[in-house]
Amino acid sequence: MFLMKDIVRDGDPVLRQEAADVAFPLSAEDQQLAKDLMEYLVVSQDPEQCKKYGLRAGVGLAAPQVGVSKKMASVLVPAPEEGGKSPFTDVIINPVIVSESVQAGALTEGEGCLSVDKDVPGFVPRHDRITLRYFDVNGEKHQVRLKNYPAIVCQHEIDHLHGMLFYDHINKDHPFETNEDMIMIE
Numbered sequence: 015m016f017l018m019k020d021i022v023r024d025g026d027p028v029l030r031q032e033a034a035d036v037a038f039p040l041s042a043e044d045q046q047l048a049k050d051l052m053e054y055l056v057v058s059q060d061p062e063q064c065k066k067y068g069l070r071a072g073v074g075l076a077a078p079q080v081g082v083s084k085k086m087a088s089v090l091v092p093a094p095e096e097g098g099k100s101p102f103t104d105v106i107i108n109p110v111i112v113s114e115s116v117q118a119g120a121l122t123e124g125e126g127c128l129s130v131d132k133d134v135p136g137f138v139p140r141h142d143r144i145t146l147r148y149f150d151v152n153g154e155k156h157q158v159r160l161k162n163y164p165a166i167v168c169q170h171e172i173d174h175l176h177g178m179l180f181y182d183h184i185n186k187d188h189p190f191e192t193n194e195d196m197i198m199i200e
């Protein structure tokens with residue numbers, strides 16, 4: 015199981031690399047990596063376990079953040095209400111955004127990153143809607159249309175696979191600037 019000590023921090027070159035495509039069928043090592051990436055999210059979203067293991071809660075985790083420069087990330091978007099269904103959860107492998115809305119979307123709270131210890135205030139403008147193509151751990155191909163929160167989370171994770179960090183998108187001079195057609199996501 016990954017702990018905070020296993021999370022690579024900003025400054026490590028692995029976070030600024032283009033990660034490598036994952037080969038199918040998955041090696042035993044890559045199967046274990048997929049399991050561990052998802053397990054981190056599940057444990058971190060359980061308040062008791064999160065505290066017990068001293069984790070920072072997460073809704074996504076990309077392989078480069080644990081020092082593995084491969085195109086794999088886990089996503090676990092919590093259910094909007096208790097006991098509901100997660101809007102999107104999977105381990106996305108070799109993901110490609112095949113189309114994206116012109117309309118921007120941003121989290122009203124801004125973003126953070128398990129690999130960035132400092133707070134970087136500001137809106138992170140992303141695409142409000144995306145069509146995402148990826149492979150799951152069984153090598154099955156998926157194409158999903160996501161919007162708002164799930165779309166934001168997936169864009170944050172896919173950025174990691176291309177060596178981007180959330181603050182790269184924040185306007186340096188006007189970090190909280192929005193335009194009227196930017197969707198602000200709670």
Ligand SMILES: Cc1nc(NNC(=O)[C@H](CC2CCCC2)CN(O)CO)c(F)c(N2CCN3CCOC[C@@H]3C2)n1
Nearest residue numbers: 059071072073074075076092125126127128129167170
């Ligand atoms: C928005 C949020 N970001 C949390 N952390 N940051 C992360 O996930 C980073 C990735 C997210 C940052 C913005 C978009 C993607 C990790 N990253 O660096 C991976 O690349 C949260 F923890 C969190 N939630 C809300 C839901 N809650 C359910 C119950 O459990 C606690 C959980 C807390 N929401």
Ligand code: NI
Nearest residue numbers: 126127128129
């Ligand atoms: Ni991150």
